[in-house]
Amino acid sequence: MWKIAIIDDDRQVLRGMKQAIPWDELGAEWVGESTNGHKGLELIRKEKPDIVITDVYMPVMDGLTMIEHLRKEQFQGKFLIHSGYSDFEFARKALRMNVDDYLSKPVSRQTLRESLQRVILTVEEENKIQLEQKALRDKVILYEPFVHKEWLKTAVTGTMDDWNKEHPLFNTEKAQTHLVLGIEIMRTARISDVAAPDRFLFRFAIQNIIQEILSERQLTFDYVELHGYHASLILHFEKDARYEELIDGVKSIAEMIIDCVHRYLSISLHIGIGGLKNHWSQISDSLEEAFHFLSQGAPLLSSSSLYAYNDSSSKRSQSNGVLAKPMRFYHQLIEDIKNTQGKMAESIIHSYIDTLHESSDSSEPFFHALGAQFWTIASYALNDEQIRLWEIFTEVQIEAELRSIHTADQFGVWLHDKIRDICVNQHWHENLKHKQAVDFMKQYIHENFKQDITLAELAEKVFISRNYLSLIFKNATGETINNYIIRVRMEQARALLLKGTFKIYEVAESVGYKNIPYFSTTFKKHFGITPMELIR
Incomplete structure (x- = not known):
C-alpha cells in the first residue's frame, strides 16, 4: 500500500481531499494529516509516507520550508503541492527542492487522480531501479571473492593483459614487495587413487593448514589454486624489506607447511621459493623461479623438498629459460x-x-x-x-x-x-560419459514410466544441467525426453490393450494417466487410432 499524508491549514480542504482520492483504486492508504508545516514535519518523520500532498502558505511553518527541512534530512518521498497562489519565485524554489507536481486550488477529482497515478508510477519505476541496483550490488559482493581470485590467478601466471586497470590489487596505499612460493602436491597413492571430490577436500585442507600457519605469524598473503595439484602462495612484505633478511623466515614457513601437511594429511609437498618482486607486474617472474627450481630437482626435506631463489640461481634460471615463462x-x-x-x-x-x-x-x-x-x-x-x-x-x-x-x-x-x-581422448571420454547418461535415463524411464518423471529429477541423478541434458538426449536418440517418455507409455499401453484383459481406464492409470480423455487423445496422436478403435 502506498502511504499518503495531507498537510493543509484548511480543514475543509483536508476532508475534501481525503474524499476525492480513490484510495482502493490507487492501492493507497491515508497515514495522517496536519494543519501546519511544523506538525507536518513531525508526522512525516514518524510515518515516512511515500507521497505528501501539502499546501504552501500555512501558519507556524509554510510548506516549502517543511519540504526544505525534509530534503536536508534525505527524505525520499514525493511531494505534491496544491495552492491557490501563483508566484514565480515560489515555483522556482519548489522545482529546486524536487517537488513532483503543482496543483492549483481548487483541484478536480480527475486531476488529483491523474497526478497521484503519475507519481505512483514514478515511485514504482524508482523502486524497480533500486531493487535492480541492490541485486547488482549483492551480486558484486557475492562474486567479488571469485573475481579477486581470478585477478590474482592472472597476475601470478602472467596472463593479465592490462596492468593499468583500476583494481585494489594494484592500488594499495601501502607499498609492498611480493614473493611467491610454488607448491606441488606429490602424486602418491594417497592422492591419485581417490575420487575427485576427495581430492578437492585434500586441497581445501591443505589451504586451511597454510592459512592457519600464516595467520599465526600475522603475515599478509594470498593463496591461489593453479592447475590440478599446483598452487601458489604469495607473501607480501614491507616495501623496504630485503630478500637476505627474509629468506630464513620464509624457508622456516615452507618447512612448517611441508611438515604439518604430511603429519596431519599424510600428503607430500614440494615447495619452491621465488625471488622478491617490487611490483605486481613482476609477480609471475617469482612464480616461474619457484617452479623452475622444483623442476630441477631438490634435496629432501622431511617428507618432501624445498628449493629457494638466490642471486646465482636467478642467473642460472634466466639462462635456462625462465624468461620464456x-x-x-x-x-x-x-x-x-x-x-x-x-x-x-x-x-x-x-x-x-x-x-x-x-x-x-x-x-x-x-x-x-x-x-x-x-x-x-x-x-x-x-x-x-x-x-x-x-x-x-x-x-x-x-x-x-x-x-x-x-x-x-x-x-x-x-x-x-x-x-x-589428449583432445581426441577427451572427446571420446565426453561421448562415453554422454552415452552412459543417456543409457541410464532410458533405463530409468522404462522402469519408472508409471511415475511423474521430470527433467529436473533426471538431471539431478546424472549430475548434468537440464538444458545440456536435453541436448545430449536429443542428439543421441533423435527425440526429446518428454517424447521418449510418452512413447514408452504409449507402447506399454498398446501392449496391455491388446491383451484384452484390462479396461481402458485401468490401462491409462497403469501407464501414468489419471485423465482418461487426455490419455485417449495422446494415444490417437501417437498411433492414429483411439484405444477403443484398437480393441474393437
Whole structure:
C-alpha cells in the first residue's frame, strides 16, 4: 500500500481531499494529516509516507520550508503541492527542492487522480531501479571473492593483459614487495587413487593448514589454486624489506607447511621459493623461479623438498629459460585443452616456440626438462577432468619421446601431437560419459514410466544441467525426453490393450494417466487410432 499524508491549514480542504482520492483504486492508504508545516514535519518523520500532498502558505511553518527541512534530512518521498497562489519565485524554489507536481486550488477529482497515478508510477519505476541496483550490488559482493581470485590467478601466471586497470590489487596505499612460493602436491597413492571430490577436500585442507600457519605469524598473503595439484602462495612484505633478511623466515614457513601437511594429511609437498618482486607486474617472474627450481630437482626435506631463489640461481634460471615463462605457457595451454579442446593450442605453442628461439639457452636437457614439467602439470590438471594421461601414455613412452627432442621446433611438434591425442581422448571420454547418461535415463524411464518423471529429477541423478541434458538426449536418440517418455507409455499401453484383459481406464492409470480423455487423445496422436478403435 502506498502511504499518503495531507498537510493543509484548511480543514475543509483536508476532508475534501481525503474524499476525492480513490484510495482502493490507487492501492493507497491515508497515514495522517496536519494543519501546519511544523506538525507536518513531525508526522512525516514518524510515518515516512511515500507521497505528501501539502499546501504552501500555512501558519507556524509554510510548506516549502517543511519540504526544505525534509530534503536536508534525505527524505525520499514525493511531494505534491496544491495552492491557490501563483508566484514565480515560489515555483522556482519548489522545482529546486524536487517537488513532483503543482496543483492549483481548487483541484478536480480527475486531476488529483491523474497526478497521484503519475507519481505512483514514478515511485514504482524508482523502486524497480533500486531493487535492480541492490541485486547488482549483492551480486558484486557475492562474486567479488571469485573475481579477486581470478585477478590474482592472472597476475601470478602472467596472463593479465592490462596492468593499468583500476583494481585494489594494484592500488594499495601501502607499498609492498611480493614473493611467491610454488607448491606441488606429490602424486602418491594417497592422492591419485581417490575420487575427485576427495581430492578437492585434500586441497581445501591443505589451504586451511597454510592459512592457519600464516595467520599465526600475522603475515599478509594470498593463496591461489593453479592447475590440478599446483598452487601458489604469495607473501607480501614491507616495501623496504630485503630478500637476505627474509629468506630464513620464509624457508622456516615452507618447512612448517611441508611438515604439518604430511603429519596431519599424510600428503607430500614440494615447495619452491621465488625471488622478491617490487611490483605486481613482476609477480609471475617469482612464480616461474619457484617452479623452475622444483623442476630441477631438490634435496629432501622431511617428507618432501624445498628449493629457494638466490642471486646465482636467478642467473642460472634466466639462462635456462625462465624468461620464456613456462608456467604461463602451461597455464594457457591447459586452459585451452579444458575449455576449447585445443582450438587455440597451435597459436599458443607457436608463440612460445618463438620465445624459445630467442632464449639464450636452448639445450637438449632444457627441452627435456620443459617437456617433463609440462607432462607432470598436465597429468595433475587433467586428472580432475577424468582424463588420466598415465592410462593413455606410458612413462617409458614419454621419456623416450623427450630424449629424441633436440630443437625448439621438435619440442613444438611433440606438444602438438600430444595435445591432439589428449583432445581426441577427451572427446571420446565426453561421448562415453554422454552415452552412459543417456543409457541410464532410458533405463530409468522404462522402469519408472508409471511415475511423474521430470527433467529436473533426471538431471539431478546424472549430475548434468537440464538444458545440456536435453541436448545430449536429443542428439543421441533423435527425440526429446518428454517424447521418449510418452512413447514408452504409449507402447506399454498398446501392449496391455491388446491383451484384452484390462479396461481402458485401468490401462491409462497403469501407464501414468489419471485423465482418461487426455490419455485417449495422446494415444490417437501417437498411433492414429483411439484405444477403443484398437480393441474393437
